[in-house]
Amino acid sequence: MKLFGTDGIRGPANVLLTPGLSFDIGAFLGQYQKKNKILIAYDTRRSGIVIFASLVAGILSSGGEASSIGVAPTPALAYLCKKYNYDYGIMISASHNPFQDNGIKIFDTNGFKIAESIEEEIEKYIASDTRLKLKTGGEIGKFTDKSELIYEYVDYAKKAFRGGLKLNLLIDGANGSASSVIHHIVAGTSLNATIINVEPDGVNINADCGSTHLDKLQDTIKKSPGKYDLGVAFDGDADRVLFVGPKGEVLDGDHVLYLLGKHYKKIDTLTKDTVVATVMANYGLGAALSKLGIKLVATSVGDKHVQREMIEHDYLIGGEQSGHTIFNGYIKTGDGIYTMMKVLDVLAAEKTTFSEYVKEFIKFPQCLLNIRVKDKKMAMTDKTLLAEIKKSEAKLGGHGRILVRASGTEELVRVMVEAETEAEAKATAEHLASFVK
Numbered sequence: 001m002k003l004f005g006t007d008g009i010r011g012p013a014n015v016l017l018t019p020g021l022s023f024d025i026g027a028f029l030g031q032y033q034k035k036n037k038i039l040i041a042y043d044t045r046r047s048g049i050v051i052f053a054s055l056v057a058g059i060l061s062s063g064g065e066a067s068s069i070g071v072a073p074t075p076a077l078a079y080l081c082k083k084y085n086y087d088y089g090i091m092i093s094a095s096h097n098p099f100q101d102n103g104i105k106i107f108d109t110n111g112f113k114i115a116e117s118i119e120e121e122i123e124k125y126i127a128s129d130t131r132l133k134l135k136t137g138g139e140i141g142k143f144t145d146k147s148e149l150i151y152e153y154v155d156y157a158k159k160a161f162r163g164g165l166k167l168n169l170l171i172d173g174a175n176g177s178a179s180s181v182i183h184h185i186v187a188g189t190s191l192n193a194t195i196i197n198v199e200p201d202g203v204n205i206n207a208d209c210g211s212t213h214l215d216k217l218q219d220t221i222k223k224s225p226g227k228y229d230l231g232v233a234f235d236g237d238a239d240r241v242l243f244v245g246p247k248g249e250v251l252d253g254d255h256v257l258y259l260l261g262k263h264y265k266k267i268d269t270l271t272k273d274t275v276v277a278t279v280m281a282n283y284g285l286g287a288a289l290s291k292l293g294i295k296l297v298a299t300s301v302g303d304k305h306v307q308r309e310m311i312e313h314d315y316l317i318g319g320e321q322s323g324h325t326i327f328n329g330y331i332k333t334g335d336g337i338y339t340m341m342k343v344l345d346v347l348a349a350e351k352t353t354f355s356e357y358v359k360e361f362i363k364f365p366q367c368l369l370n371i372r373v374k375d376k377k378m379a380m381t382d383k384t385l386l387a388e389i390k391k392s393e394a395k396l397g398g399h400g401r402i403l404v405r406a407s408g409t410e411e412l413v414r415v416m417v418e419a420e421t422e423a424e425a426k427a428t429a430e431h432l433a434s435f436v437k
Contacts (some may be wrong), residue, residue, distance in 0.1 A: 001127040004119040006302035006408025010094050010103035013047030017102050019054040025104065026058025026066075026090075027132050028125050030141060032118075035087035035109075036064035039080060039146065041072040042092035043177045043237045046202030047102045051092045055104075060141040061134045067146040071200075073177040073238035075335035076153035078111035082331060083152065085109060093177070093237035096212045097410070099203045111331040113304050154184045156330075160341035165348035166190050167229040170244075172217050173198040174210025176236035178337065185337055191344070194228070196220075211235045211242045211323055214250055222248040230354060234336045239303075240323030241336035243343070245355040253321045254285045256343060258361040259354065260317050260325070261294050263346045269316065270294065271328070276309050276318030278302070283401060283418050288361040302408060303334045364400065365422035367429035369415045371436040376406035379413050385435040392417075392428050400425070404432060 003009045009025075011017055030036050038059055042048035052068070059066040069080060074091045081089035089107035097103075106114045135141070169186070171193050173179045179198040186193040197209040206212055211233040221228050221244055231244030243251035257275050264270035274295045277285060286296040297315070299305040303326060306318040310328050319325035324334035327342070343354065350357055373379045385404070393402050400419035407414055413436045419425040 001123055003123050003126065004116075006304070007095065008091075008103050008105035008113070010097065010101060010409045012100055013045070013050065013102040017047075017051060017104065019050060021126065022051045022054035022104070023058035023061075024126055024131070025122060026055035026064075027062040027134075028058075028122055029088055029090070029106070030059035030062035030064025030066075031132060032121075036062075036141065037085075037087045038064055038066050038090060039077060039084070039086040039088075040066060040068045040090045040092070041070065041074070041077040041177075043094075044071055044175060044179065044200035044202065044205050045094070045099050045102050045236075047099075048092045051102055051104070055090060055092070056143055060143060062132055062141070063135040063139050064141045065144070066141065067144040069150050070147045071177060071180045072150050072153070073181060073335070073337060074105065075239055075331065075333055075338060076150060076181070078107050078333045078335075079153050079156060079331050080146075080149050081107050081109065082111040084149070088114070091237065095237050095239070095409075096206055096210070096235040099205050099207070103409075107333075111333055112307065113333070150181060151184070154181055157181075157185055157335075157338045157341055158189070160338050161189060161191075161345045162348065163190050165344055167192065167344065167347075168227065169193040170217065170221060170228045170231045171195045172209055172211075172231070172233040174206055174234050174236055174238075175200040175204045176206065176210065176234065176238065178234040178238040181238075181337065182234075185341070205236045211240055214242060214244060217244050218248040218250070221246065232340055235323065238336045239334040240320075241325070241339050242323045243354060245353075247355075249355060251354055251358070253319050253323045253325060254282050254363070255354070255358050255361065256323075256325050256339065257281075257317065257319050258285060258288055258358050259343060259346060261289055262292055262357065263350060264316060265292055265294055271314055271316040274313070274315050276306050276315050278306060278320050279403060280321050280416065282321065282366055283364040284362050291360070301405065307332050364418040365420070365425045366416065366418045367422075367425040369429050369433045370407070371413045371415065371433050373411055373413055373436065376411050376413055379436055380404075380406050382435070382437060385432070385437075388432055388435050392432060396424075396428070402428070402432070404436075
């Protein structure tokens with residue numbers, strides 16, 4: 001039974017992610033390799049408390065110890081997991097997905113996502129008919145509220161920005177995890193922040209807001225010329241961030257990598273003069289970085305692949321176009337809030353604006369379509385689709401690229417086309433999408 005995708009377990013709450021499944025995962029981790037000190041956090045979805053209660057019940061019933069920091073960003077959990085030597089951290093979130101979905105991401109004591117071998121052991125246990133014997137009496141584990149620890153993450157993230165920059169920010173918290181910390185993050189800094197979408201009600205997470213709905217942020221900024229210097233948008237669990245310039249221009253994860261790579265190369269701290277991205281990075285990113293003497297290494301899609309490449313070769317920065325940015329520092333996981341503060345720190349050091357600093361990065365026109373399917377694996381093996389991909393690649397003639405892949409977290413097939421013109425990219429993507437079934 002395959003449960004884990006590119007970003008943990010994710011699916012409809014009480015359909016895929018049932019209380020029973022959550023209990024079994026908790027029970028397994030509560031005794032696994034006799035490492036049973038577990039820290040838990042969750043985003044603002046209504047179903048989060050159901051999964052949380054079930055996980056805690058499983059952990060305690062198997063003799064483990066469970067602690068919670070409540071609603072918190074995923075990177076806050078990873079940071080605190082490492083700082084306080086928890087054996088595992090469990091984040092209950094479906095990231096940018098709608099509120100009906102939820103998920104479970106599991107971290108090890110170093111703040112890394114658990115190894116695939118452990119994921120496979122969990123899947124094997126869930127698929128089996130065998131269940132662990134539950135503890136009784138004094139052997140039942142204990143639960144501790146550790147919600148006060150979130151302020152230690154706040155202090156950590158704030159230090160990424162050394163100040164000296166006065167900017168008017170419009171920050172979109174996506175009615176998600178960022179809501180719990182973002183006011184504390186900007187308080188006492190030189191930043192003047194207007195913060196919106198930080199009133200979660202359990203069902204409004206990512207609803208027409210956040211990094212998956214940048215049009216709302218763009219419209220607000222464009223309708224108020226001169227009022228905002230930069231827009232900032234988080235996703236549901238705040239492990240990714242995207243930006244919007246003062247004219248409404250989108251500044252995505254590729255722009256962030258270019259900005260950071262350019263700055264760190266300039267101050268001679270970019271390890272091996274290399275930046276890590278995924279195959280989804282815009283073709284123009286590699287070309288722009290190359291002009292600066294920076295090499296771009298591309299991995300498979302998923303921040304865990306970026307993280308692995310960075311650790312193996314000691315690269316300083318990496319990330320995804322979608323907004324996951326990873327720093328090879330204390331924790332090595334996507335952190336939207338820390339990234340925001342680092343970007344602002346670079347702008348302060350360079351005494352410039354985001355859009356101005358990345359103007360040499362010219363993107364190839366790109367069209368990305370997400371097609372919902374019943375079976376993504378079957379769709380990806382369709383011979384007609386594969387033949388059309390080859391024909392379309394030949395038509396591009398080396399002046400662009402095509403990437404068709406199954407989503408790692410949803411029943412979607414993603415069709416991405418880059419070409420010399422926007423019209424060609426759009427036409428090619430729509431043509432290929434018509435063959436996805």
